[in-house]
Amino acid sequence: MPSPVYSAAIDLGATSGRVILGTWSKNRLTLNEVHRFPNAFRTLGAHDYWDLGTLWHEAQTGLRKAVAALPRGARLASIGVDVWGVDYALVNDAGRLVFPVHAYRDARTQPGLQRLAHTRAARDRIYAATGIPNVFYNTSLQLAEVVASCPAVADLATRCLFLPDYFNFLLSGRMENEFTIASTSQLIDVHSTDWSRAALDHFRIPPHWFTKPILSGTKLGRLSSRTRESLASPALAKTQIIAVPGHDTAAAYDAMPAAPEGTDLYISSGTWSLVGFESATPVLGAEALAARISNERIGDGRYRPLTNVIGLWMLEGTLKDFASRPTNDKEWAALITAAEKFPAPTALIDMTFVEFANPTSMKGAIDAQLRKRKIPAPKNLAGYVRLICESLGRGHADAMRAFEKMAGKKFRRILIVGGGSKNRLLCQATANAAGLPVVSFALEGTAVGNLASQLIALGAVKDLATFRRHLAADLKQTVYSPKP
Numbered sequence: 001m002p003s004p005v006y007s008a009a010i011d012l013g014a015t016s017g018r019v020i021l022g023t024w025s026k027n028r029l030t031l032n033e034v035h036r037f038p039n040a041f042r043t044l045g046a047h048d049y050w051d052l053g054t055l056w057h058e059a060q061t062g063l064r065k066a067v068a069a070l071p072r073g074a075r076l077a078s079i080g081v082d083v084w085g086v087d088y089a090l091v092n093d094a095g096r097l098v099f100p101v102h103a104y105r106d107a108r109t110q111p112g113l114q115r116l117a118h119t120r121a122a123r124d125r126i127y128a129a130t131g132i133p134n135v136f137y138n139t140s141l142q143l144a145e146v147v148a149s150c151p152a153v154a155d156l157a158t159r160c161l162f163l164p165d166y167f168n169f170l171l172s173g174r175m176e177n178e179f180t181i182a183s184t185s186q187l188i189d190v191h192s193t194d195w196s197r198a199a200l201d202h203f204r205i206p207p208h209w210f211t212k213p214i215l216s217g218t219k220l221g222r223l224s225s226r227t228r229e230s231l232a233s234p235a236l237a238k239t240q241i242i243a244v245p246g247h248d249t250a251a252a253y254d255a256m257p258a259a260p261e262g263t264d265l266y267i268s269s270g271t272w273s274l275v276g277f278e279s280a281t282p283v284l285g286a287e288a289l290a291a292r293i294s295n296e297r298i299g300d301g302r303y304r305p306l307t308n309v310i311g312l313w314m315l316e317g318t319l320k321d322f323a324s325r326p327t328n329d330k331e332w333a334a335l336i337t338a339a340e341k342f343p344a345p346t347a348l349i350d351m352t353f354v355e356f357a358n359p360t361s362m363k364g365a366i367d368a369q370l371r372k373r374k375i376p377a378p379k380n381l382a383g384y385v386r387l388i389c390e391s392l393g394r395g396h397a398d399a400m401r402a403f404e405k406m407a408g409k410k411f412r413r414i415l416i417v418g419g420g421s422k423n424r425l426l427c428q429a430t431a432n433a434a435g436l437p438v439v440s441f442a443l444e445g446t447a448v449g450n451l452a453s454q455l456i457a458l459g460a461v462k463d464l465a466t467f468r469r470h471l472a473a474d475l476k477q478t479v480y481s482p483k484p
């Protein structure tokens with residue numbers, strides 16, 4: 001492998017996307033964020049959709065900028081894509097979209113969610129088969145709704161590609177289902193690395209829409225000629241497309257500079273807070289289901305049992321309701337300082353409240369819950385920020401305790417990466433509620449995990465343990481010790 005190695009990570013989140021050029025040289029990874037852009041779903045009539053054309057346009061713009069940022073004569077070795085979980089594109093054999101791409105917050109899954117919730121035997125059976133609890137955004141519920149409401153789709157579509165699979169197809173011309181993203185669907189067999197026939201049958205989803213998932217790190221080949229022509233650069237002549245962990249959370253977990261003995265709890269903090277750990281075995285059973293433990297998968301076939309706590313979605317949503325919201329880093333810092341000055345709230349928000357999933361006003365939804373519980377609402381934005389961060393911290397700690405109890409584990413540290421790792425109020429609240437040190441890394445976890453998988457596939461790094469060792473030696477960290 002020539003050194004340095006240049007690779008690009010296309011990292012798409014529900015509220016923003018970025019393209020990052022990674023340079024691997026002398027066992028060090030440096031990141032250059034060459035392109036960042038906002039993302040949002042759009043509402044048409046009663047439904048919510050992603051704008052895939054814009055995302056693809058932005059991804060290509062980012063790749064052009066990545067190429068422009070290369071030193072003269074250098075080549076881009078590879079490209080990998082990671083995206084938020086569960087959403088998908090239905091295509092025909094030629095790769096044409098045959099159905100609009102819905103966003104997972106679309107309320108169309110609510111009747112299916114309730115139906116499964118109220119059919120206890122089926123709900124338990126699906127959890128035993130897939131290890132994924134009944135959540136409104138599951139691909140299983142989304143596909144069941146499409147097939148039931150538009151039956152002709154079963155003839156029109158020949159493949160279901162999850163969003164990273166779809167972008168991999170645009171880049172490479174190959175249609176594959178990558179394993180980590182497939183594992184978010186509630187359709188993978190929890191005891192194998194293949195689809196669950198029981199789940200597919202239950203939701204009446206055509207099994208031929210899927211092929212056996214490929215494990216992360218599989219090379220998909222060179223850039224397709226169409227994309228190569230559109231990007232028109234000699235630096236891309238030999239660029240490999242690599243199926244990295246397509247699920248952003250799987251990529252972020254891979255990037256954790258974790259202790260090898262497995263005593264760290266992970267939080268990938270972004271639109272959602274994903275609290276979990278790595279395990280050779282799944283965490284199953286009635287108690288695990290009640291705690292909403294989701295046995296999503298690592299790219300090599302193992303498990304990452306995690307709980308989805310509502311995350312920064314709640315903070316971002318609340319900010320929209322205040323004209324005084326911060327617009328730059330300085331204003332953010334001032335807001336956090338103001339929020340820290342408040343006494344710790346005596347009552348916290350219950351984050352599992354379904355009304356927080358996609359409210360027209362997040363502040364309105366919070367106020368409604370507080371009113372119901374006869375708790376006075378905060379008087380200003382700083383008060384809301386304090387209440388939300390403390391409540392999220394409690395949510396993180398509750399998830400940790402559930403894991404300790406059910407998996408018979410004792411965690412020593414909590415590692416946090418992603419947007420929330422920069423929010424000291426949130427990190428401190430988590431440390432206090434959990435009674436454990438929180439180690440925050442200034443790290444774009446999802447992009448780093450994406451790049452790690454590419455470097456391993458290219459043979460530039462031996463394996464993930466080696467990558468983590470190098471990364472840990474190089475990272476800035478802030479430790480928040482618990483306070484009573």
Ligand code: LFR
Nearest residue numbers: 084085086248249272274308
């Ligand atoms: C985070 C994430 C979560 C998933 C949620 C919905 O970006 O991928 O892991 O539960 O989005 O897809």
